[in-house]
Amino acid sequence: MKALEKRISEEGEALSSNVLKVGSFLNQKIDTAFMFEMGQEIACLYKNEPITKIITIEASGIALALAAAYYMKVPVVFAKKSKTSNVSGEVYRAAIHSFTHNCDYNAVIPKAYLSSDDTVLIVDDFLADGNAVIGLASMIGQAGAALAGAAIGIEKGFQGGGDALRAKGVRVESLAIIEKMEPNKIVYR
């Protein structure tokens, strides 16, 4: 998606060789109209799949997931990062390592919200080492649901998570794939 590459190049800040800040339009301040353009692009990429549900993980994946869901006319379920007092009953669970926060956490989805009848699209704002997608795919597998693929805003291609998933046969569509980041230069695949 050329418009996303342009936006990353104009507003993104490479805080190091592998941390990219795009909070000005994607994941803290949200450019609403642009977020819906991204959602529409995802809907278009997966228009031939019989998707019944979008799964994402709190917090920054929720906006892109909802924007895609608007065009795909399906519900969104987001995995929560810990068991809280308002998650009751039986849950699917996966341990996920966060690249951004350098810590491990448990992601949970109540069993009532995902079933073997579902064909699921995973949506997230970023894909780095792929751990979030692997964790969400694990929960989809626990439910006996079908995985249609993953739709990502920005994939950091140089971290290899996307290609490792593709090598396992998972369809991964990223609206922008960054091959290399340097202080004043971002190279796209």
Add this chain to the structure above:
Amino acid sequence: MKALEKRISEEGEALSSNVLKVGSFLNQKIDTAFMFEMGQEIACLYKNEPITKIITIEASGIALALAAAYYMKVPVVFAKKSKTSNVSGEVYRAAIHSFTHNCDYNAVIPKAYLSSDDTVLIVDDFLADGNAVIGLASMIGQAGAALAGAAIGIEKGFQGGGDALRAKGVRVESLAIIEKMEPNKIVYR
């Protein structure tokens, strides 16, 4: 909003006299079409205010904020709950007590995303004791921005946070206000 009251009565679970679970359509599994109906209602309620930005707090406020922003054609900024490696630079900050999780946390918004030129609407899925709104209003005040009011999905009226804010002159519009919760009965204001 009668449709929301109906939905709460049909699907909500009172886990105790003051914890209401509505994860099946509002804040873990999201009924996408219904979320946009709620967003449209918020846009209608505030249509005469010169709002330039919606502020919410991660994670469960993001979906309703984005749905309202879609109709109001404004950006969304969400406060993050701790300073992470991808929040850089100067921030507005507020300490907030979470009723749901029974803990205190810091909410932060980078200064670049909120300015004295903004007229801000606070959006959140729930309002209980009002601490999240008070914290967000504090950050709006730190920025010198104007506060147009708050738009809430479900207000737990019996916890008093909404009325305390109204008594201070803050406009609070809630799509449903629960006056009383009993195991098999929810009474609306």
